[in-house]
Structures are given as C-alpha cells and as structure tokens.
Amino acid sequence: MEHVLLSLHVLASIVFVGGSAVATSLFPRYAPLAAATPSPDPGERSPAVAAALHRITGGYSLFGLVVPVVGMALAGIQGRMGEIWIIISMVLTAAAGALLATQIYPRQRDALRDGGDDRRLRTLSMLAGIYNLLWAIVVVMMIVRPGSGGQA
DSSP states (O other), rough: HHHHHHHHHHIIIIIIIIIHHHHHHHHHHHHBOOTSSSOOOTTTTTTTHHHHHHHHHHHHHHHHEEEEEEEEHHHHHHOOSSSHHHHHHHHHHHHHHHHHHIIIIHHHHHHHHHHHHHHHHHHHHHHHHHHHHHHHHHHHHHHHHTOSSSOO
16 A cells, blocks of 8 residues: 555656646746736747646646645555654645745736736746745655655
C-alpha cells in the first residue's frame, strides 16, 4: 500500500503541482493589458492563452489537493507525522495553497477582467515565483528529510 500511495503522491505532484506552477509562471506574459497600458510586444499578449492558463491554474490546483491528502496518509501509515520535515512540508504546502487561493488566482481573474498593468503583472510574477519556491523547498524537504534520523 505504501508503494501505491508514494507513487500517487509523486505522480500527482509532478502533474498537478507542476502544471499549476507552470501556468502561474506563464500567465503574466500572456495576460491582456489594460487599454491605457502600452505593450512593448503586443504580439505576445493573448487573452485566450491567458484564460487557458487561468483555467489550468484553478483546475490543476483543485486536483493538486490530492498531493497533501495522500502525503499525509502516507506519513500516517509510516508513522512519520511527528517528524519535523513532514511538519515543515505541511506548513509550506498550506502556505503555497493559501497564496494561490487568496492572491494568485484572484489576481489572474482580475487581470483577465480588467487587463493588467506593468505593476500588477510584475506583482503576479513575483507571487508565482514565491509559490514555485515554496514547492521547490517542499521537494527538497522530501528528498533530504532533515531531522528524520534515518536514511533518505
């Protein structure tokens, strides 16, 4: 059972978290600009691509909920829920999810509705970078397992 859960955890991480990470990163490049905002490269802006990336961000994020659920089930079966690397990973995962739900996804929606400006799209890029960094730290925690006392 552990192998099935671990496989599901890793595959869901790659597909769903990876997909949402890519979508959040690419969205600002394709987001439509507000009417008063000049575009240095108007050919790159595509409301249709931005809308697709927004849908991917939301959909993959919802499906991505399987990652922490399966991860906690796996940690519980292995008796690792109290280990510091698991706790830190859960906190970082919650932070990434909160950032996506409260900042990134709503800002993407607003940019699609109103058009973005340079400042708002740069902020969105920064938030996507933080989101991706949180997930990168979680991946490293899963590999290194600091404080586990055991072999990785």
